Amino acid sequence: MSHTPTTATVTLDSPLKRGDTTITQIELRKPRAGELRGVALYDLVRMDVAAVQTVLPRITTPTLTRPEVDSLDPADMFQLAAEVSAFLSPRAAQELASPTA
Secondary structure (H helix, E strand, O other): OOOOOOEEEEEEEEEEEEOOEEEEEEEEEOOOHHHHOOOOHHHHHOOOHHHHHHHHHHHEEOOOOHHHHHOOOHHHHHHHHHHHHHHOOOHHHHHHHOOOO
16 A cells, blocks of 8 residues: 655756755645645646645745745746645545556
Protein backbone atom coordinates (compact mmCIF):
# COMPACT_ATOMS: atom_id res chain seq x y z
CA MET A 1 0.00 0.00 0.00
CA SER A 2 1.35 3.42 -0.94
CA HIS A 3 0.85 6.57 1.08
CA THR A 4 0.08 10.09 0.04
CA PRO A 5 3.28 12.16 0.02
CA THR A 6 3.24 15.15 2.33
CA THR A 7 6.25 16.98 0.89
CA ALA A 8 7.88 17.44 -2.50
CA THR A 9 11.05 19.19 -3.56
CA VAL A 10 11.30 21.03 -6.86
CA THR A 11 14.64 22.08 -8.33
CA LEU A 12 14.16 25.36 -10.15
CA ASP A 13 15.26 25.70 -13.78
CA SER A 14 15.69 29.43 -13.14
CA PRO A 15 16.84 30.04 -9.56
CA LEU A 16 15.44 33.00 -7.62
CA LYS A 17 17.65 35.70 -6.12
CA ARG A 18 16.84 36.92 -2.61
CA GLY A 19 19.45 39.46 -1.64
CA ASP A 20 22.77 37.59 -1.58
CA THR A 21 21.00 34.21 -1.52
CA THR A 22 20.16 32.13 -4.57
CA ILE A 23 17.17 29.83 -4.15
CA THR A 24 17.63 26.72 -6.30
CA GLN A 25 15.15 24.36 -4.63
CA ILE A 26 11.70 24.82 -3.18
CA GLU A 27 10.17 22.35 -0.75
CA LEU A 28 6.40 22.14 -0.85
CA ARG A 29 4.30 20.86 2.03
CA LYS A 30 0.88 19.32 1.46
CA PRO A 31 -1.58 22.13 2.29
CA ARG A 32 -4.07 21.86 5.11
CA ALA A 33 -7.65 23.00 4.60
CA GLY A 34 -7.03 26.44 6.16
CA GLU A 35 -4.18 27.12 3.75
CA LEU A 36 -6.59 26.61 0.86
CA ARG A 37 -8.96 29.38 1.95
CA GLY A 38 -10.04 31.67 -0.82
CA VAL A 39 -9.11 29.16 -3.51
CA ALA A 40 -11.33 26.71 -5.38
CA LEU A 41 -9.92 23.17 -5.20
CA TYR A 42 -10.91 22.68 -8.83
CA ASP A 43 -8.66 25.60 -9.78
CA LEU A 44 -5.69 24.03 -8.00
CA VAL A 45 -6.29 20.64 -9.59
CA ARG A 46 -6.36 22.21 -13.05
CA MET A 47 -3.21 24.19 -12.11
CA ASP A 48 -4.78 27.63 -12.47
CA VAL A 49 -1.92 30.10 -12.09
CA ALA A 50 -3.83 32.58 -9.89
CA ALA A 51 -4.90 29.81 -7.50
CA VAL A 52 -1.38 28.36 -7.30
CA GLN A 53 0.09 31.87 -6.77
CA THR A 54 -2.22 32.27 -3.77
CA VAL A 55 -1.30 28.95 -2.15
CA LEU A 56 2.47 28.77 -2.79
CA PRO A 57 3.50 31.38 -0.19
CA ARG A 58 1.56 29.37 2.40
CA ILE A 59 3.26 26.01 1.78
CA THR A 60 6.83 26.64 0.58
CA THR A 61 10.21 26.40 2.27
CA PRO A 62 11.87 28.80 2.01
CA THR A 63 8.66 30.78 2.25
CA LEU A 64 8.22 32.51 -1.09
CA THR A 65 6.80 36.01 -1.20
CA ARG A 66 4.07 36.88 -3.66
CA PRO A 67 6.50 38.98 -5.78
CA GLU A 68 8.88 35.97 -5.91
CA VAL A 69 6.02 33.71 -6.98
CA ASP A 70 5.02 36.24 -9.62
CA SER A 71 8.58 36.27 -10.99
CA LEU A 72 8.91 32.48 -11.35
CA ASP A 73 9.91 31.10 -14.72
CA PRO A 74 6.86 29.47 -16.38
CA ALA A 75 8.59 26.06 -16.38
CA ASP A 76 9.17 26.36 -12.63
CA MET A 77 5.57 27.48 -12.05
CA PHE A 78 4.42 24.42 -13.97
CA GLN A 79 6.55 22.08 -11.83
CA LEU A 80 5.29 23.66 -8.59
CA ALA A 81 1.66 23.68 -9.78
CA ALA A 82 1.89 20.00 -10.75
CA GLU A 83 3.08 19.11 -7.24
CA VAL A 84 0.32 21.15 -5.60
CA SER A 85 -2.24 19.45 -7.84
CA ALA A 86 -0.82 16.01 -6.99
CA PHE A 87 -1.19 16.73 -3.25
CA LEU A 88 -4.95 17.04 -3.76
CA SER A 89 -5.42 13.63 -5.39
CA PRO A 90 -7.20 11.14 -3.14
CA ARG A 91 -5.10 8.16 -2.08
CA ALA A 92 -7.32 5.76 -4.08
CA ALA A 93 -6.72 7.73 -7.28
CA GLN A 94 -2.98 7.75 -6.66
CA GLU A 95 -2.96 3.99 -6.12
CA LEU A 96 -4.87 3.44 -9.38
CA ALA A 97 -2.38 5.62 -11.25
CA SER A 98 0.68 3.93 -9.75
CA PRO A 99 1.78 0.72 -11.50
CA THR A 100 3.44 -0.50 -8.28
CA ALA A 101 0.40 -0.02 -6.06
